Amino acid sequence: MPAFICTACGTQHAPSDAPPAECAICQEERQYVPPTGQSWTTLQSLAARHFNSFRQHEDGLIGIGTQPNFAIGQRALLVCTAAGNVLWDCIALLDAATVTLIRGLGGLQAIAISHPHFYTTMVEWSRAFDCPIHLHAADRAWIMRADPAIELWNGDTLPLLPGVTLIRGGGHFPGGAMLHWAAGAGGRGVLCSSDIATVTTDRKFLTFMRSYPNFIPLSAREVNGVAAALAPFGFDTIYGHYFDRVIASGAKEVLERSVARYLAAIAGTARRDE
Numbered sequence: 001m002p003a004f005i006c007t008a009c010g011t012q013h014a015p016s017d018a019p020p021a022e023c024a025i026c027q028e029e030r031q032y033v034p035p036t037g038q039s040w041t042t043l044q045s046l047a048a049r050h051f052n053s054f055r056q057h058e059d060g061l062i063g064i065g066t067q068p069n070f071a072i073g074q075r076a077l078l079v080c081t082a083a084g085n086v087l088w089d090c091i092a093l094l095d096a097a098t099v100t101l102i103r104g105l106g107g108l109q110a111i112a113i114s115h116p117h118f119y120t121t122m123v124e125w126s127r128a129f130d131c132p133i134h135l136h137a138a139d140r141a142w143i144m145r146a147d148p149a150i151e152l153w154n155g156d157t158l159p160l161l162p163g164v165t166l167i168r169g170g171g172h173f174p175g176g177a178m179l180h181w182a183a184g185a186g187g188r189g190v191l192c193s194s195d196i197a198t199v200t201t202d203r204k205f206l207t208f209m210r211s212y213p214n215f216i217p218l219s220a221r222e223v224n225g226v227a228a229a230l231a232p233f234g235f236d237t238i239y240g241h242y243f244d245r246v247i248a249s250g251a252k253e254v255l256e257r258s259v260a261r262y263l264a265a266i267a268g269t270a271r272r273d274e
């Protein structure tokens with residue numbers, strides 16, 4: 001039985017004879033069903049029309065994304081450490097070249113995913129590399145393909161490998177997580193923030209939303225929660241959810257400025273000169 005993949009969001013569902021009637025991820029207010037309706041593909045037919053591309057952002061950090069763009073345009077990050085490699089976030093297409101290349105780099109010790117919009121084909125990746133998938137338990141209702149490899153974590157942080165920590169920020173999703181890599185950015189620290197703290201298009205700020213496609217903002221309480229979760233961690237670079245959403249340096253100050261700007265905007269106290 002094929003495990004169908006939603007073409008709008010990239011989420012693979014449990015194997016079934018026929019495509020599911022609808023995609024719960026797309027039906028929900030944080031995503032959307034395209035005007036053309038819900039449609040489905042399989043990993044095999046996806047691989048026939050697409051391939052993965054790789055960009056080394058810095059030593060030990062490689063972005064992986066699909067060409068041409070598929071679904072939300074998700075981009076995963078391969079974090080390479082002395083204790084093993086972590087796949088941060090996930091993308092729908094897992095092709096033969098990607099398996100060969102990652103195996104050549106030592107395979108995967110773990111997969112960790114920020115929130116359900118990146119769950120995609122996580123089970124396929126886990127089986128290819130024989131490693132666990134770490135998801136925050138607060139988002140368990142959005143797991144569309146259950147698997148014994150999925151390990152749910154609770155609480156605010158999870159030390160994954162030496163120098164690699166998952167941080168729950170919440171906000172966009174209650175279990176919304178980010179990855180801190182202490183050795184990244186030349187030892188100044190890297191934060192992989194996905195869209196829990198989203199790098200804006202101008203790459204000068206971060207923003208925080210319940211829904212990006214449907215423009216639903218978060219509350220002050222939720223944004224303060226993201227900021228509080230990150231407060232104990234040092235980092236100079238932030239990698240967002242797409243290849244080009246990177247804050248190369250000074251990211252800790254960018255976070256502080258961004259939280260202040262957001263809170264002023266929703267409180268109606270933002271100073272606007274024009």
Ligand SMILES: [Zn+2]
Nearest residue numbers: 006009023026
């Ligand atoms: Zn979907």
Ligand SMILES: [Zn+2]
Nearest residue numbers: 115117172195
């Ligand atoms: Zn999202």
